[in-house]
Amino acid sequence: MSVTVRVPAKVNVQLAVGAARPDGFHDLANVFLAVGLHDEVTVTPAEELRVTCEGPDAAQVPLDRTNLAARAALALAGRYGIEPAVHLHIAKDIPVAGGMAGGSADGAGALLACDALWGTGASREELLDICAELGSDVPFSLVGGAALGTGRGEKLRPLDVGGDFSWVFAMAERGLSTPAVFREFDRLTAGLDVPEPVASEALLDALAKGDPEALAAAVSNDLQPAALSLFPELADTLAAGSAAGALAGLVSGSGPTTAFLARDPGSAAKIADALRASGTCRAVRTASGPVPGATVMGA
Numbered sequence: 001m002s003v004t005v006r007v008p009a010k011v012n013v014q015l016a017v018g019a020a021r022p023d024g025f026h027d028l029a030n031v032f033l034a035v036g037l038h039d040e041v042t043v044t045p046a047e048e049l050r051v052t053c054e055g056p057d058a059a060q061v062p063l064d065r066t067n068l069a070a071r072a073a074l075a076l077a078g079r080y081g082i083e084p085a086v087h088l089h090i091a092k093d094i095p096v097a098g099g100m101a102g103g104s105a106d107g108a109g110a111l112l113a114c115d116a117l118w119g120t121g122a123s124r125e126e127l128l129d130i131c132a133e134l135g136s137d138v139p140f141s142l143v144g145g146a147a148l149g150t151g152r153g154e155k156l157r158p159l160d161v162g163g164d165f166s167w168v169f170a171m172a173e174r175g176l177s178t179p180a181v182f183r184e185f186d187r188l189t190a191g192l193d194v195p196e197p198v199a200s201e202a203l204l205d206a207l208a209k210g211d212p213e214a215l216a217a218a219v220s221n222d223l224q225p226a227a228l229s230l231f232p233e234l235a236d237t238l239a240a241g242s243a244a245g246a247l248a249g250l251v252s253g254s255g256p257t258t259a260f261l262a263r264d265p266g267s268a269a270k271i272a273d274a275l276r277a278s279g280t281c282r283a284v285r286t287a288s289g290p291v292p293g294a295t296v297m298g299a
């Protein structure tokens with residue numbers, strides 16, 4: 001018997017970053033939107049814990065116990081005194097080290113899949129606690145839809161969204177490390193007064209109304225200057241998307257994937273073609289959101 005869970009990628013439509021805390025993390029006002037690019041995690045009983053991965057970026061995914069899917073299985077097994085003898089297979093479509101929470105998606109997916117396989121009876125709150133231990137983005141991967149993340153991004157408040165938003169994602173030639181981007185944010189803001197992060201009312205309103213023009217006017221990412229500082233060529237991709245008619249373009253989370261908001265799916269397809277022709281990125285995908293969080297398939 002095996003269980004498969006499908007988990008979406010995310011884009012941060014607002015990422016407000018506060019000053020570094022004593023524990024090294026940063027307080028955030030992090031507005032997440034789950035979009036229709038998915039990984040699938042399949043868990044099957046096995047002799048011992050094993051991870052395999054397939055997909056275009058599979059070679060960059062660690063298959064040892066540092067893989068977030070393995071860490072999730074170990075965390076749940078540890079809590080319930082279960083032997084974590086499972087094979088975790090990841091069918092990966094979310095770009096690796098792209099700022100789209102690919103690893104976090106696999107952590108949330110493996111947790112839900114193992115929970116279903118083992119029948120632990122864990123509550124949603126318990127699962128969310130384990131997610132928060134695994135990483136700041138992991139709780140959102142479980143929940144999906146749209147949510148405001150505060151604290152280090154793990155405390156979630158679900159948000160109303162009044163319609164579908166069409167996006168184009170441009171994958172970069174190489175990845176960026178999330179801790180390195182936060183360190184660069186610290187360097188660029190050293191000596192400055194970094195304000196408390198707050199969610200934009202205009203942005204929450206635009207989401208609630210499902211209004212792409214209003215959302216485009218309100219999107220922001222405080223990590224974008226840091227990502228551009230470490231990866232200056234991303235400015236060329238942003239310029240190409242803007243020239244192709246995107247309503248807004250921004251770095252997704254810690255990057256280096258760039259995200260472009262389009263008026264509708266037809267416009268997204270045209271922007272995607274123009275970005276492909278621009279030669280400023282490795283690959284281009286379109287997706288819309290919000291979509292549901294981690295979901296057991298066939299359930």
Ligand SMILES: C[C@](O)(CO)[C@H](O)COP(=O)(O)OP(=O)(O)OC[C@H]1O[C@@H](n2ccc(N)nc2=O)[C@H](O)[C@@H]1O
Pocket residue numbers: 012015024025026027028030099101104134135136137138151152153178179182253254
């Ligand atoms: C950039 C975002 O993707 C936006 O959604 C997240 O803030 C990052 O979430 P994540 O990849 O799940 O990050 P974690 O695994 O929790 O942390 C990785 C590293 O990122 C930095 N980090 C992360 C989250 C946060 N609020 N402040 C931080 O400074 C820390 O250096 C941390 O050691």
Ligand SMILES: Nc1ncnc2c1ncn2[C@@H]1O[C@H](COP(=O)(O)OP(=O)(O)OP(=O)(O)O)[C@@H](O)[C@H]1O
Pocket residue numbers: 060061062066067068069090095096097098099100101102103104106107137176178253254255
């Ligand atoms: N299941 C996994 N899939 C991909 N990377 C993983 C996984 N588990 C651990 N990693 C490690 O995490 C690093 C970051 O990968 P990931 O794809 O999660 O980045 P990301 O999408 O930028 O994350 P985020 O948006 O949450 O900051 C990888 O370079 C890899 O070493």
